[in-house]
Amino acid sequence: MAQVDAQAWQTFAEAYAFVGNSLLTPLTQTPHVGIDPAFWQEFPNFDDVQVTRAIETCAAYARGAAALPEDEAVQRAAVEHTHLFIGPPSPAVPPWETMHRNGGTSVGFGEATFAMRALLRGAGLELCNENRQYEDHLGIELLLLSELCRRRAEALEGGANASDAAEGAAKVLAYLEERPRSWAATFHERVAAERPGGYYDGLTALASALLDAQAHLLS
Template identity: 30%
Template sequence: MKKELLLEWLQGRELVYRFFARIYQEGPVIELLSALSGEPFLEEVAAGSQNQDIIEGCREMQVEIASRSGDLKAYQDELREDYHRLFVGPGHLEAPPWESVYRSKEHLLFGEETMAVREFYRSFGLESKNKNREPEDHIGLEMEFMAYLNREAAAKAAAGEGFAEFLQGQRRFLKEHLQQWVPALCGDIQRAARTAFFRGLAVFTRGWLEADGVELEVVIEENDN
């Protein structure tokens, strides 16, 4: 892959992973809703993909946002209620956003999966500021980590330096972590969400991880050759 195309690909992926990181960590903040209402981000992601889940998820979100753009504050209140019911609480969470809840036998926080994610971050020189208070295997933090690996790979590639370790890291993290539990999380979101925004987000997320894993394999193979 030519340098210009590689950088464009890495930067585009960083943007999507940052979007996921923000929405899953912060919820539907008004600034993000305003940006999605006024910019073609979701439309462009859908247009650039052949994955049906990406296309359908982005469009479902886009249609609802467009229909509610006249009163974003009221829409945000509705989305925030859905967000808290799904991910935050109080009370029973319809879609707990932590890997260890889905993958451990006891379905508890700070399990072996959390420790494995913590060590993965450390292997790339990162450590959570909220360690031992906020599990590192929150979906938003895992998405943020993928964005970081993309940014570092792009910086190395732009400087003409080796960036393979950051691609390999992404492949491993997808296979060992994100792809192991996020599809199940997305299924829970889809079933429990009361808004098309979050139902669409679940479909978009699932499709993105699937399609991105395939593209990553192709780019790694090209880079190795």
């Protein structure tokens, strides 16, 4: 397993936090940085071709959005979020892992939900579930990964020895592979098919690319 320094862990943590929050919350309720082309110029690509390509997709959308009045650009992204992930009558692309397992299911509460609930509890985290989301929402899975990466950065900055560092990285990799990476690419394909070229086409491509890049780095 490759050695990953504290700064890389922290950068991954920040990238996952941005994407996770963006998938959970429409643009009307968050800062509008995702439709600012300058934001994407500074977004870390981790020297990865797939991540770089996804960032360019996001930047291209932002350049188009910049030609619109800001309120209109924000509203368009929010409408897309509602259509894809909320409904009515139901989400066009359900954002919960359970619904992308074993060929898909219409039941939104399954093994992945219980597993994520246990993982959050084990990490000492409590879900502030104002929107009553299932715990296996991709945004929540990415936010947990963000926190795990942040803790790795903190441990390394605190002087963790090589053995502890390797064990901690292996645990993050195991979670990454078993949970978000195992279905993020499929999720992106469905979003892209439903709204090609949309705001969330780029964001879900970025999520999948970041997970692939970190998995390769840690393997």
